[in-house]
Amino acid sequence: MEPIMQVEHVTRRFGDGETEVVAVRDISLEVTTGEVILIMGPSGSGKTTLLSMLGGLLQPSDGRIRIGDDELTELDESRLPDVRLQHIGFIFQDFNLLSALTCLDNVALVAQLSGISRKEARRRAKELLEQLGLGHRLNFLPEKLSGGEKQRVAIARALINQPDIILADEPTANLDSHHGHETMRLLRRIAKEENRSVIIVSHDQRIKDIADRIFWLEDGEFKNVVEMALDPVCGMSVDKVSAPAEAEVDGRTYYFCANGCRDEFLEAPEKFLVDKLPPVHKN
Amino acid sequence: MLQLAWRNLSQSRTQFILGVGGVALALLLMLALDALMAGSEKDLVAYIEGVGADIFVSQEGVKNMHMASSAITYRDLALASHAEGVISASPVLYTTGVVKTNGASVLSYIIGYDPNEPLGGPQTVVAGTTNLQPGEAIIDEAVARSQDLSLGDEVEIMGQDFTIVGLTRGLTNIVNSISFIHLQDFQALRGGEAISYALLDVAPDANPAQVAAAINARNPDVLALPTTDFSREEKQIIRDMSVELLNIMNLSGFLIGLAVTALTLYTSTLRKRQEYGVLKAIGAKNRNLYTVVMAQAALSLALGFVAAIILVWLLGQLLPLAVPGMGLTLTQTGVTRVLISALIIGVIAALTPAWQLSRLDPAQVFRS
Numbered sequence: 338m339e340p341i342m343q344v345e346h347v348t349r350r351f352g353d354g355e356t357e358v359v360a361v362r363d364i365s366l367e368v369t370t371g372e373v374i375l376i377m378g379p380s381g382s383g384k385t386t387l388l389s390m391l392g393g394l395l396q397p398s399d400g401r402i403r404i405g406d407d408e409l410t411e412l413d414e415s416r417l418p419d420v421r422l423q424h425i426g427f428i429f430q431d432f433n434l435l436s437a438l439t440c441l442d443n444v445a446l447v448a449q450l451s452g453i454s455r456k457e458a459r460r461r462a463k464e465l466l467e468q469l470g471l472g473h474r475l476n477f478l479p480e481k482l483s484g485g486e487k488q489r490v491a492i493a494r495a496l497i498n499q500p501d502i503i504l505a506d507e508p509t510a511n512l513d514s515h516h517g518h519e520t521m522r523l524l525r526r527i528a529k530e531e532n533r534s535v536i537i538v539s540h541d542q543r544i545k546d547i548a549d550r551i552f553w554l555e556d557g558e559f560k561n562v563v564e565m566a567l568d569p570v571c572g573m574s575v576d577k578v579s580a581p582a583e584a585e586v587d588g589r590t591y592y593f594c595a596n597g598c599r600d601e602f603l604e605a606p607e608k609f610l611v612d613k614l615p616p617v618h619k620n
Numbered sequence: 621m622l623q624l625a626w627r628n629l630s631q632s633r634t635q636f637i638l639g640v641g642g643v644a645l646a647l648l649l650m651l652a653l654d655a656l657m658a659g660s661e662k663d664l665v666a667y668i669e670g671v672g673a674d675i676f677v678s679q680e681g682v683k684n685m686h687m688a689s690s691a692i693t694y695r696d697l698a699l700a701s702h703a704e705g706v707i708s709a710s711p712v713l714y715t716t717g718v719v720k721t722n723g724a725s726v727l728s729y730i731i732g733y734d735p736n737e738p739l740g741g742p743q744t745v746v747a748g749t750t751n752l753q754p755g756e757a758i759i760d761e762a763v764a765r766s767q768d769l770s771l772g773d774e775v776e777i778m779g780q781d782f783t784i785v786g787l788t789r790g791l792t793n794i795v796n797s798i799s800f801i802h803l804q805d806f807q808a809l810r811g812g813e814a815i816s817y818a819l820l821d822v823a824p825d826a827n828p829a830q831v832a833a834a835i836n837a838r839n840p841d842v843l844a845l846p847t848t849d850f851s852r853e854e855k856q857i858i859r860d861m862s863v864e865l866l867n868i869m870n871l872s873g874f875l876i877g878l879a880v881t882a883l884t885l886y887t888s889t890l891r892k893r894q895e896y897g898v899l900k901a902i903g904a905k906n907r908n909l910y911t912v913v914m915a916q917a918a919l920s921l922a923l924g925f926v927a928a929i930i931l932v933w934l935l936g937q938l939l940p941l942a943v944p945g946m947g948l949t950l951t952q953t954g955v956t957r958v959l960i961s962a963l964i965i966g967v968i969a970a971l972t973p974a975w976q977l978s979r980l981d982p983a984q985v986f987r988s
Binding site for chain 1: 623624627628631892894895898899900901902903904905908981982983986
């Protein structure tokens with residue numbers, strides 16, 4: 338499958354001479370459509386710098402970043418806002434909704450920025466919010482919403498221009514366990530059912546469960562890459578390399594948390610080859 | 621973006637009221653001052669423009685009445701009356717004096733006129749008569765009200781008692797009022813044969829400017845001016861006398877308006893710095909953010925401007941009740957000038973926040 342984002346040997350330095358700090362060092366990455374990538378790492382490892390570069394908010398010192406047909410590293414600064422608007426949806430740790438605008442207007446504004454008429458933007462925003470279960474909160478100000486609701490509005494805002502890539506910065510950090518889980522499931526649904534690539538930067542170990550690949554960033558470099566798979570029987574997330582059991586059915590490999598799950602699966606694979614996640618809207 | 625500007629502006633009721641209220645008060649200062657001057661000018665020339673004369677003839681070099689002294693002779697009057705196109709020439713005597721009553725003194729222009737002449741006295745009275753006899757006076761109703769006077773009461777003018785037989789309306793201004801006595805009484809009290817001004821009525825088909833020019837050419841001792849010119853000169857004197865005060869007050873209003881608007885915009889932008897960063901990260905361009913700031917400034921000033929207009933109108937209704945002779949008149953020039961000032965304030969006030977936003981790093985949203 339053609340990657341939607343290609344990152345080639347990206348390095349970012351700050352300062353020069355003796356004060357030079359290399360925040361991100363020679364990172365390469367390919368992101369394919371529908372993939373959920375989790376980037377983890379300790380504080381100061383370069384996650385924020387990397388995320389900023391992937392989002393077209395910061396230019397690398399070396400290397401190239403391509404989104405679709407746009408080579409971010411070669412674009413003029415003035416073109417970057419359009420690329421962000423059209424290709425990238427942002428989800429922030431603190432939700433970062435505009436406090437003076439209602440849920441509907443927060444979402445519609447982003448569509449309007451891309452040149453869509455106010456009426457059409459509001460229609461799309463309303464439809465999207467209703468699909469995310471916020472139809473009863475359209476005219477509420479952010480301060481009246483729960484954390485989970487705010488994050489869903491933020492997700493709607495990220496989706497309104499139908500971007501290729503969603504960049505999420507600690508999306509579960511300010512949510513309780515229930516809403517954190519809900520947000521994770523939603524992000525995965527968006528990736529899998531709407532064919533959007535989701536790149537998440539987080540410390541939250543729970544997100545491993547929904548990630549297709551996990552990158553461990555340390556000292557500005559990827560130290561470890563783990564490819565994850567969901568056990569189709571129990572739904573548990575397992576590392577493909579160290580999975581206790583695996584099986585091949587119709588040319589596809591499945592990974593299991595235990596032999597018991599594999600045996601159960603092999604008795605009637607068709608019973609488990611249904612996505613257990615609830616359906617999500619389609620635009 | 622306009623909607624965001626409005627919501628940002630109105631999000632906090634207290635800040636909205638303080639912001640728009642501050643702008644309104646600053647613009648009110650400028651607008652009220654202008655309206656006060658316009659009202660004063662209108663009142664100050666009420667006699668000149670309302671007496672019915674087409675031409676004022678005064679001593680050579682005298683172009684107005686306020687703080688002026690003019691003396692022409694009956695010969696000058698006769699010469700003027702014989703100019704082509706002149707229907708009548710009425711003499712008036714004029715001085716600045718006081719109307720004394722009940723132990724109080726009210727500053728007043730004293731006009732001596734002959735009721736048998738076509739011009740010179742008040743065109744209408746709201747009570748009594750314009751047909752003055754010696755020993756009688758006509759004063760303005762605002763003075764009568766303030767001094768508790770009515771028809772038949774006695775007042776002292778130029779050291780002599782007069783009986784009030786008429787009350788005028790609209791001849792009291794911020795400086796003084798106008799009182800009328802018989803020409804004969806004025807001459808007796810002042811002595812001499814000179815008169816102050818000759819008021820000319822010209823034929824409808826005659827051009828006052830041409831008639832005045834002809835009089836000036838024929839008699840170098842006098843200056844004949846069409847009423848419009850004479851009135852303009854009178855207004856100019858008032859303006860010249862108050863121009864510095866007016867400029868200082870206008871500058872104060874401008875600076876207060878600028879300070880309030882700039883501070884409101886600056887704090888509002890600073891408070892929403894994070895949100896503007898989010899907008900920039902999402903894909904908003906600098907010009908989108910400038911639009912928000914400019915729209916906020918424009919909305920504050922527009923609302924402040926409308927509020928100031930309403931307040932000036934209200935003041936205009938209430939002020940004459942409290943201070944007789946003090947009226948406010950909104951003029952197109954005054955409103956336009958304040959509007960332009962408001963626009964300049966808006967542009968200057970938006971500069972700093974716009975500069976802040978242009979330097980805002982969108983990547984900061986990931987560092988919160």
